[in-house]
Ligand SMILES: Nc1ncnc2c1ncn2[C@@H]1O[C@H](COP(=O)(O)OP(=O)(O)OP(=O)(O)O)[C@@H](O)[C@H]1O
Ligand SMILES: CC(C)(CO)[C@@H](O)C(=O)[O-]
């Protein structure tokens with residue numbers, strides 16, 4: 001496996017790469033969720049590129065950019081084991097030699113959920129993903145559905161701007177007790193780690209009720225999720241929403257919606273976690 005930090009070296013390698021080229025964009029501190037994306041890319045692509053870059057553009061001024069966990073040495077050995085051919089790990093100076101006066105903005109889809117709670121977040125994500133697509137020119141790019149809104153935003157950006165890349169959404173990997181894997185789980189104390197289970201538990205219970213046809217509108221399901229999460233000590237709800245997927249519009253009637261996203265975000269102590277389920281009616 002080759003570690004690449006410079007754009008020039010990347011362009012050189014890219015011009016000689018076996019195709020298809022698969023890209024797994026990450027912010028590092030790799031866990032099994034990331035590794036599942038790398039393994040999937042390995043099955044489907046001749047060249048597998050993992051990018052590791054904590055993108056300052058997608059963090060708000062009071063967010064955890066400085067403290068975001070980083071361990072490049074460990075990441076490199078995990079990426080290699082999972083089958084990566086190259087890791088692109090640029091410095092912020094390499095990606096941002098000067099402040100940008102250009103950015104990519106995806107509207108509407110970013111008005112709700114994490115877009116509403118983290119103003120500017122998806123502008124930063126769309127911009128850095130465009131930079132990575134331009135540098136690496138992947139044929140396929142792999143994204144986790146734990147960040148379901150991110151998948152919808154990137155997919156729409158690629159369609160709107162005719163970017164020549166196939167977006168591959170991949171399932172969320174969980175710890176044995178159901179907690180969605182996340183680099184931010186390391187912030188949790190043992191008590192918080194237990195409390196964090198409420199996100200998955202609420203989604204699991206809501207899924208049973210949706211399957212039983214208990215609700216007509218999305219907002220009834222969202223209220224159920226909000227109640228359950230709010231009742232857990234030490235957990236502060238950020239949002240609970242149930243929207244059509246991938247358009248992220250209100251669900252007026254479950255009967256008429258093919259795919260629906262039930263998404264939650266909450267602070268457990270000071271750690272912000274997200275989780276979701278996609279509910280799909282069989283045709
Ligand atoms: N549990 C998971 N299962 C599958 N994919 C995941 C999981 N967690 C993250 N991913 C995906 O890995 C890619 C890189 O994500 P990122 O590096 O932000 O990791 P993360 O664990 O989501 O970090 P954080 O939760 O702290 O934002 C994204 O496409 C993300 O959706
Ligand atoms: C896609 C991404 C790597 C862009 O920085 C990030 O948002 C993430 O890790 O999901």
Ligand code: BAL
Nearest residue numbers: 027058059121147150
């Ligand atoms: N996986 C999303 C990256 C972030 O929280 O900024």
